[in-house]
Amino acid sequence: xxxxxxxxxxxxxxxxxxxxxxxxxxxxxxxxxxxxxxxxxxxxxxxxxxxxxxxxxxxxxxxxxxxxxxxxxxxxxxxxxxxxxxxxxxxxxxxxxxxxxxxxxxxxxxxxxxxxxxxxxxxxxxxxxxxxxxxxxxxxxxxxxxxxxxxxxxxxxxxxxxxxxxxxxxxxxxxxxxxxxxxxxxxxxxxxxxxxxxxxxxxxxxxxxxxxxxxxxxxxxxxxxxxxxxxxxxxxxxxxxxxxxxxxxxxxxxxxx
Numbered sequence: 001x002x003x004x005x006x007x008x009x010x011x012x013x014x015x016x017x018x019x020x021x022x023x024x025x026x027x028x029x030x031x032x033x034x035x036x037x038x039x040x041x042x043x044x045x046x047x048x049x050x051x052x053x054x055x056x057x058x059x060x061x062x063x064x065x066x067x068x069x070x071x072x073x074x075x076x077x078x079x080x081x082x083x084x085x086x087x088x089x090x091x092x093x094x095x096x097x098x099x100x101x102x103x104x105x106x107x108x109x110x111x112x113x114x115x116x117x118x119x120x121x122x123x124x125x126x127x128x129x130x131x132x133x134x135x136x137x138x139x140x141x142x143x144x145x146x147x148x149x150x151x152x153x154x155x156x157x158x159x160x161x162x163x164x165x166x167x168x169x170x171x172x173x174x175x176x177x178x179x180x181x182x183x184x185x186x187x188x189x190x191x192x193x194x195x196x197x198x199x200x201x202x203x204x205x206x207x208x209x210x211x212x213x214x215x216x217x218x219x220x221x222x223x224x225x226x227x228x229x230x231x232x233x234x235x236x237x238x239x240x241x242x243x244x245x246x247x248x249x250x251x252x253x254x255x256x257x
Contacts, residue, residue: 009229011176013039014048014066018059018077018087019157022051030159031076038166043175044072054078059090067094067152072173074166077157079146081123087154088129088147095149097131104136105129105145112143130154137165177229182238186245189213189220196244197224204237206230 015035021027032049039046047070052058059078066073078087092099105128113120127144137146137153139161146155146165155165186193190213201209207228214221226237 009177011044011072011174012047012070013044013072013074014050014070015046016059016062016066016073016075017049017051017157018054018075018090019051020054020084022077023053027157031157031162034159034163035074035076035166038170040179042170042173043178044173045176045179054084054086056086056090056093059087060094063091063094063152067150071151073152074169075152075154076162079127079144079154079156081121081126085126088131091147091149091152091154092131094152095131097133097149099129100132101125101128102130102134102136102145102147108143108145138168140164140168179227179229180231180234181225181227182234184224184226184238184241184245186211186222186224186241188222188245188248190222191220192248193222193224193244196248197241200237200240200244203240204228204233206233207237209237209241 015032017029017032019027022029029051036046048066050062050066052062063073063075075087075091078085078090089099106125109124109128110120113124130145130147131149134147134149137148137155139145139156141161141164142156142158144156146153148154153169155162155169190211193211197209197211201207204226207226210225210227212223212225214223224241226234226241228234228237
């Protein structure tokens, strides 16, 4: 089933990071942040990220939920040569397709190992397995391809390989209007601005306003970031944020006198 069509100018995505090592803390994920950066630069809204263990049933359940909800789903991890690399099997199960050794992937890997004078073992052949009919995602780092089925993009977990694969994928994707942002520094903490900032947000529903606390060792301050796809909306909300900060300053000054 294809993903639902997003409203004009909005393209959505989700990420499914796969691996016991992520949940145990043994591996510190670097792919989520990279994907988020690339999606933002490309005008694609990354709406959800899930991390699941190397359990086929859990991967299938998560993947089926995400691929029906968003335009694109990107997975990382679980397409290597070991017994617990089961992403190819899980994606195949999610789509009801047989998981088999892809002829072109077998050729690419066979040529690579022959050039390196290494045995093309059964374990290494596992990296050529993918759902029948899947399209390849080129891997300029270690040759073993990722693959695409419908709106699902299956990529390696090794950050260098994930990033290289994503570079090859991005030019093929539809993109939406890019999110614009404007940051306003507030010398006051969230406790001082919370209620008033909520009022500004209500007055500008077409924007998303986030507050990010800072602490310099002596006092709290806040960076307020206004985001929207329309520059006029961003500017209008940012002006109201600045006016709010000025009003807080006047009130505090009056209280001090």
